[in-house]
Amino acid sequence: MTSVEAQNQSLNQSLSSRAQSLETTLDKFLPRMKGGEANLIEAMRYAVLGGGKRLRGYLVTEVASLFNIPMKSALYVGASVEMLHAYSLIHDDLPAMDDDDLRRGKPSTHIKFGEAIAILAGDALQTKAFEILTWEDVSENPDIRIELVKSLAEASGSNGMVGGQVIDMEGENRHLTLPEVINLHAMKTGRLICYSAEAGAILGQANTDLRNHIISYGRDLGTAFQIADDILDATASAEELGKTAGKDNASGKSTFVSLLGIEDAKKEANRLISKAIRHLEPFGSAADNLRALANYVITRRN
């Protein structure tokens, strides 16, 4: 086995055991109930449990581990960001938005529960993501909890994820330049991925220098992730993706692939991943999983 293969194997084990821990945490935070809200909770559970790579939750916990933060705290923050991410997917899939019937190989939440419950389940998952960050189990230090709430809000609101989603929609029917595509994805997906890494550093009360290293890692990883997503959309099958494939081309959308071509898009993703990995230098071998994750992000097939 080469050293890269060994690293990948170690990452895969780490990813899947962490995904399991996140799943257990999410399950605990959304207990089934009787009464009129039962259906809402079921829809929230449907959207957030049982699937996904848990890239965001993994980032939180792996960065937190660089600062010796107890796994329980990190899992709480990881579960919070996974709920935020799940809310965005539910709303993205709605008929008025991307109108997507398939998500992670299963019917989208609005197909399974109807549109009204899907909208409300997304709303309640966003609320819960913020609520979790206020719990003392996240940190005894209220300054840390407030900073997490603030950073999550900034990453996901009108200047972050939701703003990026709007720019994406409004740009669908015109040609975007490369800087516009970079900015749109930095907002739409990059900010939340970057937050996930930063959240680990916030938990760890990292000094400014180390925190900037983590933010830079998260930023480059986020852009590379999106380029890889565009490449996958253009090359993978729906079966591999667990969602509709080839949508970008069909909708005439400007993407990294439409602007750069597949080969140059791959080169740019590789360049960003090398850069992301260089930002991890101060952390030594403790950051090996984060290095392997960076490579994984551009080699995954779904």
Add this chain to the structure above:
Amino acid sequence: MTSVEAQNQSLNQSLSSRAQSLETTLDKFLPRMKGGEANLIEAMRYAVLGGGKRLRGYLVTEVASLFNIPMKSALYVGASVEMLHAYSLIHDDLPAMDDDDLRRGKPSTHIKFGEAIAILAGDALQTKAFEILTWEDVSENPDIRIELVKSLAEASGSNGMVGGQVIDMEGENRHLTLPEVINLHAMKTGRLICYSAEAGAILGQANTDLRNHIISYGRDLGTAFQIADDILDATASAEELGKTAGKDNASGKSTFVSLLGIEDAKKEANRLISKAIRHLEPFGSAADNLRALANYVITRRN
């Protein structure tokens, strides 16, 4: 002028000057911008600015004033809850939900901006409501800010406002008992009204006894508000309401009016308002506006 008339006049002046201050604060928190998100910000502004009684924001600031909290802090928290409320109205009005074209006498947000922008504007207003509470201008004490975030999340999530909305939807096609209707409205509208009053007490670091008085006031006020809403829906015109009237009866919904009849519903609202006012006893004349507000809630025509 009778003493009741004098109290009402004083309340009206106080309400309208506070509404103006809240408007200025909300305007400042949502600056217009260029770029692709411009339309999103416009939709957020459209939904939250220029209208409404600002009952929730008023409650925050009036209760905060009992504890001598600077108006600026209270206005920030008031603006936050008004954003949360506005998000819920945008989503409630969507075609998949109540499908309402009219709100405060104007086209609903999705009629004006389209469904996709309306969904995202609601999402971003929720996010902003939480973000504002993390700002140091709210309070230098991070414990207070965290408690506000926590209380707002609990009041508005799956066990609060959104949960109540689901119970309301699921109950539309069957007969509900009075306790079920009370519970549904305690969740759907009561929790956020109660939070608004409680937020003032949180800012004021009220002791447990005073805080419980404020919570009890908010709870009774919230239920009375909803009974008054049901009465208005049954008796007022669309012109008076600024939204579709007579919807409850048309949809065969169980309401306080359908269960109690108009006269007994009025009696129950009056009883709750007397009870709400009694909870204000410890605050003396400083709470006169809150007393007048309680009376206003059941005498308003919109």
